[in-house]
Amino acid sequence: MSEAQLSMEQIDTLLIAAVAAPSMHNTQPWRFEVSGNVIDVFLDGSRALPAEDPTGRAMRIAAGAATFNLRCAAASLSYSSWFGLVPDPARPDLVARVVVEPTDNPDHALKELAQQIPRRHTNREPARPVRVLVEERMALSQAAMADGAELTWLPADKVDEVLRLLIDTDLREIGDWHRRAERSHWVGGERSTDGIPSSVLGPRSAAYPSPVRDLGTRPTDQTRMQATFEAEPTLAILSTVGDSLTDQLTAGLALQHTLLAATRDGLKAAFLNQLLEYDDLRRTVQRITGKPGYAHMVIRFGHSTGQATTPRRPISTFVHTAPSER
Ligand SMILES: Cc1cc2nc3c(=O)[nH]c(=O)nc-3n(C[C@H](O)[C@H](O)[C@H](O)COP(=O)(O)O)c2cc1C
Numbered sequence: 001m002s003e004a005q006l007s008m009e010q011i012d013t014l015l016i017a018a019v020a021a022p023s024m025h026n027t028q029p030w031r032f033e034v035s036g037n038v039i040d041v042f043l044d045g046s047r048a049l050p051a052e053d054p055t056g057r058a059m060r061i062a063a064g065a066a067t068f069n070l071r072c073a074a075a076s077l078s079y080s081s082w083f084g085l086v087p088d089p090a091r092p093d094l095v096a097r098v099v100v101e102p103t104d105n106p107d108h109a110l111k112e113l114a115q116q117i118p119r120r121h122t123n124r125e126p127a128r129p130v131r132v133l134v135e136e137r138m139a140l141s142q143a144a145m146a147d148g149a150e151l152t153w154l155p156a157d158k159v160d161e162v163l164r165l166l167i168d169t170d171l172r173e174i175g176d177w178h179r180r181a182e183r184s185h186w187v188g189g190e191r192s193t194d195g196i197p198s199s200v201l202g203p204r205s206a207a208y209p210s211p212v213r214d215l216g217t218r219p220t221d222q223t224r225m226q227a228t229f230e231a232e233p234t235l236a237i238l239s240t241v242g243d244s245l246t247d248q249l250t251a252g253l254a255l256q257h258t259l260l261a262a263t264r265d266g267l268k269a270a271f272l273n274q275l276l277e278y279d280d281l282r283r284t285v286q287r288i289t290g291k292p293g294y295a296h297m298v299i300r301f302g303h304s305t306g307q308a309t310t311p312r313r314p315i316s317t318f319v320h321t322a323p324s325e326r
Contacts, residue, residue, distance in 0.1 A: 064252020127302025
């Protein structure tokens with residue numbers, strides 16, 4: 001085995017980290033090809049969400065997040081990693097290539113973040129009444145910026161504006177059978193490999209509009225416990241300057257960098273991305289930030305308790321290794 005040749009054990013470590021990334025409805029819309037020291041990241045079109053993510057933006061964000069995890073895991077194995085985002089017209093589903101090389105000097109920041117990968121989970125519980133400090137906000141803004149995105153923290157009046165927009169998404173969704181049918185395919189009940197189990201939906205909010213997205217689809221989800229959520233949620237918008245396919249992958253890298261840094265700092269995150277699933281509301285959200293660009297994630301940060309986890313598919317279902325290496 002050459003120095004640059006990854007062992008099966010190392011491939012497992014890298015891919016277990018990659019698939020721990022967040023993805024809309026936990027579709028895990030990626031697959032990987034490993035050849036020598038090269039890992040290619042592909043979108044898996046069979047896991048698309050045509051009603052809620054018709055352009056595939058959420059899939060690309062997820063693939064970007066998985067790529068960031070790959071780089072962190074490579075650093076934890078004492079590899080340096082070089083990567084390219086490669087929207088190749090000839091292979092439209094190939095989105096990123098990560099090349100790893102052994103090094104005596106792995107990236108320590110990435111190595112540290114690798115420890116947070118299994119600890120990061122979307123958390124839909126109410127936040128404790130503990131402020132997210134300015135220093136904590138700055139650290140997360142820097143994490144987003146390091147990978148090419150911007151995190152805008154919203155002041156209270158802008159948070160209210162965003163929460164009011166949520167009413168509009170609910171009204172639109174009532175009449176949209178396709179979105180509701182798609183959601184019930186992926187969310188609710190017990191799940192062992194993908195999708196969102198009812199057990200991680202968190203409580204229903206006693207107030208409306210709620211700072212947590214209620215993804216419940218089943219009659220039993222509608223009657224689950226209620227809780228009072230924070231009256232002034234801490235919201236931040238993750239945006240990029242452009243909205244090309246590469247920008248959307250970049251947003252995913254920056255998202256995961258931010259979420260791992262948040263986990264390190266004891267913060268939990270959940271998302272109100274229904275706002276970005278409608279083009280006009282997405283533009284409004286970006287306008288609310290007061291900056292040019294394109295919003296990719298509406299993130300609610302907080303010091304929440306509870307740690308609900310979503311399942312992942314077995315690694316063998318994601319990966320294709322060049323036959324000579326099997
Ligand atoms: C692009 C994208 C959009 C998402 N939108 C939402 C959302 O609007 N509300 C929400 O509660 N979770 C949202 N999620 C979180 C996923 O539901 C979550 O990542 C997935 O269920 C896997 O769970 P985990 O993050 O705990 O690993 C989103 C994730 C991604 C990557």
